Amino acid sequence: MKQSSLSNIVQPFHVMELVKQADALEAEGKPVIHLSIGEPDFPMPQPVQDALLQAVSAQKSRYTAALGLTELREAVSNYYQTAFQVDVPARQIVITSGASAALMYACLALINRDQSVLLADPGYPCNKTFVQMAGGLPEFVQTQEEQNFQPSWEDLANQWTQNTAGVLLASPNNPTGTQLRFDAMREIANGVREKGGFLIVDEIYQSLCYDQAAQSILQLSGAPGPDTPLVVINSFSKYFGMTGLRLGWMVVPDALLPAIERFAQNLSICPNTPAQWAALACFTPETLAICEQRRQIFKARRDFLVRELPNAGIELHSTPNSAFYIYAKAPYNSENYCRDLLEKNWVCAVPGKDFSQYRGDEMLRLSYANSMENLELAIERIHQFNCG
Ligand SMILES: Cc1ncc(COP(=O)(O)O)c(C=O)c1O
Known part of the structure; x- marks a missing residue:
């Protein structure tokens, strides 16, 4: 069948092949431990579950405004004030179907056909797709393990050309579990502004960070002014454990709001309505306390893996201080290594290929969204595999 050229551009997730193999092994009764998972292993916080059920039984399931429920936009605005001491007016907060829709709308509103966009490598694989769907050309900027895999303004400026429209970064990042330093973020924001x-x-x-307080670029810049081309993306998926509810948000400069609203109206009409009502329960002290407890659990797991991985033959040269990922050098070609580790010792780690154009074959991603008991077992098995 004839297909569009865009459908040929979109890349598959190579990791899915490995996960299929892991599923087949599990179906044979092998006790596979997944270090492959990109979502919290905790259930949705109870107050959010309760609010979701309440919303459904109160028939709160009709379309909302395309930009989201006013109540939720106000709640996110209050959250920026209380958690980060930044004043972000509710009108600049747009509720979306996950960070995914927010990234798509931002790219559609900012990129012109054949303009290039700088992306940090390694990075979230779908970013290049969002850029391509908007007609742009992803341009990967290689980062170094010793710099925690985060680009400096110098790295970005070196690859900036007449054709560059802008930069898309994540901090903390997936697959690296590392953050941009505040001073580096400031330099990048200033550099990008100067380039227009x-x-x-x-x-x-x-909010999943373990060695320092959570931070936002908005603490540096404040809410984007009418002509400041800064868009901040966030989500209820990870910290609030609501991956399947498909809810996120973005902070948008005033001048961009009408375009974002038109994209939202046309592409999804509105975000999931019961999920929006449920998300209002995220900002209660009860839910925030649950999320904080979970953050502490992630921290203990991170500490354990950072301590034990080198003893098990996996060296770390970066400081994974956030999210729930560790990105490390595989003992040999990462695709072969991950396949062998899965087949022989039933640990499913993810090769770097999906995340990096440059060193994906060398690197692997380990997720600690799994119980401490399983992580301990995984370390034993990795040790046995690597060290005999
Ligand atoms: C860096 C990054 N951005 C965006 C997303 C998409 O998240 P959401 O579930 O909010 O669409 C993910 C999901 O793993 C991610 O890792």
Whole structure:
């Protein structure tokens, strides 16, 4: 059948092949431990579950405004004030179907056909797709393990050309579990502004950080002014454990709001209505306390893996201090290594290929969205596999 050229551009997730193999092994009764998972292993917080059920039984299931429920936009605005001491007016907050829709709308509103967009490598695989769907050309900027896989303004400026429209970054990042330093973020924001480009900062893992307080670029810049081409992306998926409810948000400069609203109206009409009502329960002290407890659990797991991985033959040269990922060098070609580790010792880690154009074959991603008991077992098995 004839298909569009866009359908040929979209890349598959190579990791899915490995996960299929892991599923087949599990079906044979092998006790596979997944270090492959990109979502919290905790259930949705109870107050959010209760609010969701309440919303459904109160028939709160009709379309909302395309930009989201006013109540939820106000709640997110209050959250920026209380958690980050930044004043972000509710009108600049747009509720979306996950960070995914927010990234798509931002790219559609900011990129012209054949303009290039700088993306940090390694990074979230779908970012290049969002850029391509908007007609842009993803341009990967290689980052170094010793710099926590985050680009400096110098790295970005070196690849900036007449054709560059802007930069899309994530901090904390997936697959690296590392953050941009505040001073580096400031330099990047200033550099991009001087070049007249846009800056999209994905803060989806913002509150899952373990060595310092959560931060937002908005603490540096304040809410984007009418002509400041800064868009901040966030989500209820990770910190609030609501991956399947498909809800996120974006902070948008006033001048961009009408375009974002038109994209939202046309592409999804509105975000999931019961999920929006449920998300109002995220900002209660009860839910925030549950999320904080979970953050502490993630921290203990991170500490354990950072301590034990080198003893098990996996060296780390970066400081994974956020999200729930560790990105490390595989002992040999990462695709072969991950396949062998899965087949022989039933640990499913993810090769770097999906995340990196440059060193994907060398690197692997380990997720600690799994119980401490399973992580301990995984370390034993990795040790046995690597060290005999
Ligand atoms: C860096 C990053 N951005 C965006 C997303 C998409 O998240 P959402 O579930 O909010 O659409 C993910 C999901 O894994 C991610 O890792």
